[in-house]
Amino acid sequence: MRDFRLQYLQYKRRIDRRFQSIVDEGDGRPRSLMVPLKYVLSSGGKRIRPVLLLLAYEAVSGKRGGAGKLDGALNAALAIEALHNFTLVHDDIMDDAPSRRGRETVHSKWDKNTAILVGDELVALAYRALLKTKSPRIREILQIFTDGLLKVCEGQGFDKEFEHRRDVTLDEYLRMIELKTGRMVSVTLEIGALLGGGKRFEVSALRRFGYHIGRAFQIQDDLLDVTGDKRFGKKIGGDIVEGKKTFLLLQAMRKAEQKDRTILEQVMSGGRVASKDVRTVKKIYEKYGAVKSARVEVRKHVTEAQRVLENLRQSRARDMLHWLAGMLQDRRS
Amino acid sequence: MRDFRLQYLQYKRRIDRRFQSIVDEGDGRPRSLMVPLKYVLSSGGKRIRPVLLLLAYEAVSGKRGGAGKLDGALNAALAIEALHNFTLVHDDIMDDAPSRRGRETVHSKWDKNTAILVGDELVALAYRALLKTKSPRIREILQIFTDGLLKVCEGQGFDKEFEHRRDVTLDEYLRMIELKTGRMVSVTLEIGALLGGGKRFEVSALRRFGYHIGRAFQIQDDLLDVTGDKRFGKKIGGDIVEGKKTFLLLQAMRKAEQKDRTILEQVMSGGRVASKDVRTVKKIYEKYGAVKSARVEVRKHVTEAQRVLENLRQSRARDMLHWLAGMLQDRRS
Numbered sequence: 001m002r003d004f005r006l007q008y009l010q011y012k013r014r015i016d017r018r019f020q021s022i023v024d025e026g027d028g029r030p031r032s033l034m035v036p037l038k039y040v041l042s043s044g045g046k047r048i049r050p051v052l053l054l055l056a057y058e059a060v061s062g063k064r065g066g067a068g069k070l071d072g073a074l075n076a077a078l079a080i081e082a083l084h085n086f087t088l089v090h091d092d093i094m095d096d097a098p099s100r101r102g103r104e105t106v107h108s109k110w111d112k113n114t115a116i117l118v119g120d121e122l123v124a125l126a127y128r129a130l131l132k133t134k135s136p137r138i139r140e141i142l143q144i145f146t147d148g149l150l151k152v153c154e155g156q157g158f159d160k161e162f163e164h165r166r167d168v169t170l171d172e173y174l175r176m177i178e179l180k181t182g183r184m185v186s187v188t189l190e191i192g193a194l195l196g197g198g199k200r201f202e203v204s205a206l207r208r209f210g211y212h213i214g215r216a217f218q219i220q221d222d223l224l225d226v227t228g229d230k231r232f233g234k235k236i237g238g239d240i241v242e243g244k245k246t247f248l249l250l251q252a253m254r255k256a257e258q259k260d261r262t263i264l265e266q267v268m269s270g271g272r273v274a275s276k277d278v279r280t281v282k283k284i285y286e287k288y289g290a291v292k293s294a295r296v297e298v299r300k301h302v303t304e305a306q307r308v309l310e311n312l313r314q315s316r317a318r319d320m321l322h323w324l325a326g327m328l329q330d331r332r333s
Numbered sequence: 334m335r336d337f338r339l340q341y342l343q344y345k346r347r348i349d350r351r352f353q354s355i356v357d358e359g360d361g362r363p364r365s366l367m368v369p370l371k372y373v374l375s376s377g378g379k380r381i382r383p384v385l386l387l388l389a390y391e392a393v394s395g396k397r398g399g400a401g402k403l404d405g406a407l408n409a410a411l412a413i414e415a416l417h418n419f420t421l422v423h424d425d426i427m428d429d430a431p432s433r434r435g436r437e438t439v440h441s442k443w444d445k446n447t448a449i450l451v452g453d454e455l456v457a458l459a460y461r462a463l464l465k466t467k468s469p470r471i472r473e474i475l476q477i478f479t480d481g482l483l484k485v486c487e488g489q490g491f492d493k494e495f496e497h498r499r500d501v502t503l504d505e506y507l508r509m510i511e512l513k514t515g516r517m518v519s520v521t522l523e524i525g526a527l528l529g530g531g532k533r534f535e536v537s538a539l540r541r542f543g544y545h546i547g548r549a550f551q552i553q554d555d556l557l558d559v560t561g562d563k564r565f566g567k568k569i570g571g572d573i574v575e576g577k578k579t580f581l582l583l584q585a586m587r588k589a590e591q592k593d594r595t596i597l598e599q600v601m602s603g604g605r606v607a608s609k610d611v612r613t614v615k616k617i618y619e620k621y622g623a624v625k626s627a628r629v630e631v632r633k634h635v636t637e638a639q640r641v642l643e644n645l646r647q648s649r650a651r652d653m654l655h656w657l658a659g660m661l662q663d664r665r666s
Contacts, residue, residue, distance in 0.1 A: 029487055029490075030487055030490030030491045030493075030494055031494070032490050032493060032494045033486065033487065033490035090449055090450075090453060093445075093446070093449060094446040094449060094450070112426075112445070113426070113427040113493060116423055116426060116427060116449060116452075117423075117427070117486055117489055117490060117493075119449075119453075120423060120452075120453075120456070120482075120486050121483065121486040121487075123453070123456055123482075124479055124482040124483040124486060125483070127460065127475070127479045127482075128476075128479050128480070128483065131472060131475055131476050131479060138471075138472055139464060139471055142460070142464055142475065143461075143464050146457055146460045146461050146464060147461070149453075149456075149457040149460075150454065150457045150458070150461065153366065153450055153453050153454040153457060154362055154363055154366065154454075156450055157362075157363030157365055157366035157450055158363045160363075160365060160446060160450075161363055161364070161365045
């Protein structure tokens with residue numbers, strides 16, 4: 001367990017070190033774009049996606065992450081992280097978010113125009129990194145990647161639509177998060193497996209693993225808004241205050257009696273809930289079993305993710321993926 | 334000549350007809366994204382880029398644009414047009430432009446968030462269309478395309494920087510327009526040539542052709558702001574009123590005496606020039622030969638573009654490219 005944690009940090013450091021190199025230096029480039037771009041590339045984060053890609057690659061290729069061994073997958077890992085950062089920069093504009101990971105967002109520190117352009121450049125840099133990957137399956141990999149990008153845009157479209165709707169159902173919500181965040185996680189695992197020369201059943205197993213941990217991660221995120229501790233990056237109860245549709249809200253809506261329903265509808269309508277009322281909403285979530293139901297759902301998807309891994313032959317990477325899935329469930333922040 | 338005009342319209346109609354098909358229909362997609370996306374795809378325009386790509390393909394492959402014959406290049410042509418439309422949508426946000434091609438821009442008709450997302454989706458749709466292209470050189474084609482996208486972003490970065498600078502030189506300006514608009518034109522011709530299985534010297538000739546007509550087109554655009562007639566889409570003198578750096582302004586700046594210089598510096602500073610002063614500025618342009626110099630520059634690049642074509646074997650497509658280059662020079666709108 002402790003070993004895995006150390007190994008995770010090693011992978012993460014490797015990504016951090018190389019991530020800056022996806023952008024060109026030099027005089028011939030506009031400073032107004034390069035400075036905020038480097039700000040984004042150095043803003044950290046868990047680097048969970050690129051690590052997952054490297055592990056999927058390792059799990060099917062049998063290559064271990066020694067010096068140079070993972071180079072065949074490293075560019076793809078950087079591409080996935082660049083695309084993820086693109087979504088953060090553009091989403092933050094659309095959500096009018098002042099900060100992320102404890103730092104000002106790009107559009108807050110500079111302006112919206114800069115953030116639009118930085119996001120656009122990140123997409124291009126992601127494709128460039130991915131195109132450096134040497135694989136006979138490059139077209140298929142690019143198609144999967146592009147399909148993932150399309151789904152991210154569609155998911156974001158639904159997310160923005162839902163802000164103005166009071167009748168969003170749990171099913172619609174689950175579909176939205178699958179498009180907006182889930183798909184790119186399964187794409188990540190699938191690309192790692194394809195690069196590693198995975199057989200059809202291996203690629204499929206890793207894609208499904210990605211689907212389940214993506215879903216678990218998102219619902220755990222919703223859960224932590226209610227149950228998380230201070231280490232959790234965002235303000236606890238923030239989703240409730242902002243009227244964000246979450247698994248807990250939509251689950252509670254399905255069962256709530258009229259009196260409680262009225263309160264939940266107020267949250268749904270996006271009419272900002274006062275901080276003091278957050279506790280009331282949390283109690284309603286508990287009362288109708290929404291918190292428990294979210295926990296069950298997270299556990300179900302983590303278990304399913306781990307079960308799917310049994311289709312792969314035993315390897316250190318496979319065991320580490322198993323461990324990572326468990327970590328998601330236990331994270332408090 | 335008249336034949337070429339008719340043929341151009343045939344190509345254009347073909348693009349118009351197929352362009353809508355790059356986006357998926359169906360229930361599973363957010364209306365808030367699909368409606369503005371279709372609005373963009375149906376907004377017309379000259380479709381010059383996709384037509385150039387088809388002609389480059391035809392010129393080297395010897396295939397003529399009969400039924401189905403150009404299918405090998407059509408998806409790439411649609412990809413180029415989609416990417417072009419992406420730049421228009423995002424640039425219009427950054428420039429706060431209320432209208433384009435006589436219609437409201439996306440961010441005016443809907444809002445900025447919608448326009449950001451529509452632009453992002455267009456990039457993804459462009460890659461998806463390009464990936465449908467069957468070619469053994471697909472990786473090279475995608476690399477060139479991606480490099481073009483990076484250059485567009487960098488060019489836009491410089492363009493925005495220049496708005497706040499009063500000391501932009503003509504050389505810097507030429508470099509900026511090469512990145513922002515020129516490169517994508519040469520990329521267009523290069524991709525057409527690669528898809529058509531062009532030999533190295535053919536690909537190189539068409540790339541250079543693209544470079545020269547791209548440059549000619551941009552300077553002609555600057556010229557038409559001063560000399561154009563009403564059919565020209567944008568308001569005549571608009572560049573001067575808005576303090577946009579143009580070939581004429583920067584050329585006149587190099588030669589102007591102190592008195593005139595002060596007036597030009599006012600334009601440079603972006604301190605909006607009153608409509609009645611536009612005539613004064615135009616006179617200064619004439620006085621220092623900036624208008625003539627722009628005409629000479631356009632003619633030089635058109636001639637060079639046409640000369641480069643002589644490296645290709647004679648074909649109807651080659652002759653039509655020759656004709657198109659001449660059209661650029663003569664256009665009044």
